[in-house]
Amino acid sequence: NAGVMQNPRHLVRRRGQEARLRCSPMKGHSHVYWYRQLPEEGLKFMVYLQKENIIDESGMPKERFSAEFPKEGPSILRIQQVVRGDSAAYFCASSPTPQRLGTIYFGEGSWLTVV
């Protein structure tokens, strides 16, 4: 199964630590999207990246959060100095083209718990 792969699936961090979430898009997909889902809420857009470029980061918090999608390797969502409010499910999705008409495919998510 060459679907969108996210790891780790579950991550526990103490307040103040860093969290790194990885996403390997489907083979042939060069567009990656990150979403956050708080408990009992819908998915919220965070950032849209194409290889080595950030296309839209309007959903990213101004501080502590960053994302990259290097030429080689997975996309990384990095959260510095985590706080309890960062506890959420983080979903990555990918598409082969800008998803104007096509389907985007989601990974199974990374559940971050901040204690």
Added chain:
Amino acid sequence: KNQVEQSPQSLIILEGKNCTLQCNYTVSPFSNLRWYKQDTGRGPVSLTIMTFSENTKSNGRYTATLDADTKQSSLHITASQLSDSASYICVVSAPLGTGGYNKLIFGAGTRLAVHP
């Protein structure tokens, strides 16, 4: 403000029954509307995608309708099964600039529970 609102928030039905989930949106301009199914603890899976010129689209027991004039969509599930228990999410796609990029705006979802 671009918004997608879904109703009901949650729904319980008996196995074998039909149900209809609603989605109203204020997103403009509009590119397409999608319905996703999200099982608990899993990622969303696409059910249908419709452009503004499409009124209905089916995927097995799932049928989505779209009225672009009133900005309403519905997802009808026929002969429900226990495995239909999930959240159903309405997602509206809006163009971002002129480069063919779109932004997806998610509804909060309807939680469907199918009981035997």
